[in-house]
Amino acid sequence: MQYRSFTKDKIQISALGFGCMRFPLLKGGTGEKPDEKEAVRMLRYAIDHGVNYIDTAAPYHGGESETVVGKALRDGYREKVILATKFPTWEPTAASELDPILERQLQKLGVDCLDVYLIHNIQKSLWKNVQKLKMIDWVEKKRQQGKLRYVGFSFHDDFDLFKTVLDCHDWDVCQIQYNYTGENVQAGTKGLNYAGQKGVSVVIMEPLFGGVLAKPPGLMGETIRKSGKNPVDLALRWLWDKPEVSVVLSGMSSMEQTVENVQIAGKSGVGTLSAEDRAVIEAAKAAYEKSSPVKCTKCKYCLPCPFEVDIPRNFEHYNNAFVLSENTKLCRILYSMLPEPHRAANCTECGACETKCPQHLPIRRHLKEVVSLLG
Ligand code: SF4
Ligand code: SF4
Secondary structure (H helix, E strand, C coil), X not given: CCEEEECCCCEEEECEEEECCCCCEXXXXXXXXXXXXXXXXXXXXXXXXXXXXXXXXXXXXXXXXXXXXXXXXXXXXXXXXXXXEEECCCCCCCHHHHHHXXXXXXXXXXXXXXXXXXXXXXXXXXXXHHHHCCHHHHHHHHHHCCCEEEEEEEECCCHHHHHHHHHCCCCCEEEEECCCCCCCCCCHHHHHHHHHHHCCEEEEECCCCCCCCCCCCHHHHHHHHHHCCCHHHHHHHHHHCCCCEEEEEEEXXXXXXXXXXXXXXXXXXXXXXXXXXXXXXXXXXXXXHHHCCCCCCCCCCCCCCCCCCCHHHHHHHHHHHHHCHHHHHHHHHHHHCCCHHHCHHHCCCCCCCHHHCCCCCCHHHHHHHHHHHHC
């Protein structure tokens, strides 16, 4: 494993962090119920092979991710890692609710204190709640009480708000969505560089853009295949090549992915991306821009829809229809396999989903496009 500097204390953390929002799901289970046994096995494999940064959050897996992480960190594993979780910014309506939420998280994780605590999913609407309930003063108080070691925020809005948030406090860490298809999305390259200048450690999420960059579709996939390069390796090493990046989180869903990511992280480092690698990435980016009209990361923040529309699945079919444009008939067949209540046609245009989408997608407009192409 390669290690990189983290926070002003310059502690050493692994280039690869284990993101705990996409654990394998329990077969025959309902909803987002994780396969706890397999998730614990994967987490411990990663830790045994040098991964020392574990990232979870209150809402992941319907609230069960923190519990699974707590179990994985028993038997001496807790001491081997930097444990990060996130405060559910949208949950409290009064300052008196802040302490009980943190206590609930500590209890689930089975720990007395957290190494990293991030105010989750800062975007314009939630930033108001952060200010109203004085959450930054509160996290600092909790730090003084010894419950938190480092504090920061995770972010899903534009660069201007990113700069405002970064400048308003002496943060240790910020977590941004970033990958080679999204240099100008949200905080973007500008945000990464700005945090780097200020000495704030940057944690990267969605490095594979919800798995799209691991199995790149259509022309993009063809471009990478022709080069003979591994798409996951390229996407992750593109990030690790940047000195401002501290840790890259991967939301691993299988033991196979865990083994592969650990191997790739072992040969990561600033300056390890060749001119040939860069050329392939540029070509893949151009192909991607051309072929996928809806930039959905499948994060599911928009769910549940009150009318049961499975928004990310509809977009997946829609994007596939573009990527496989020579075979729209096949796409219609695949779309028809989506249960009827979950199809785009059931959207009432209430708009509830759009305020929750970190990508700020015009979901209602895109759903209408799905209906007209596939419905
Ligand atoms: S706008 Fe449509 S998809 Fe979004 S929450 Fe409302 S009904 Fe569901
Ligand atoms: S539509 Fe937005 S919130 Fe919903 S899964 Fe896609 S990116 Fe996430």
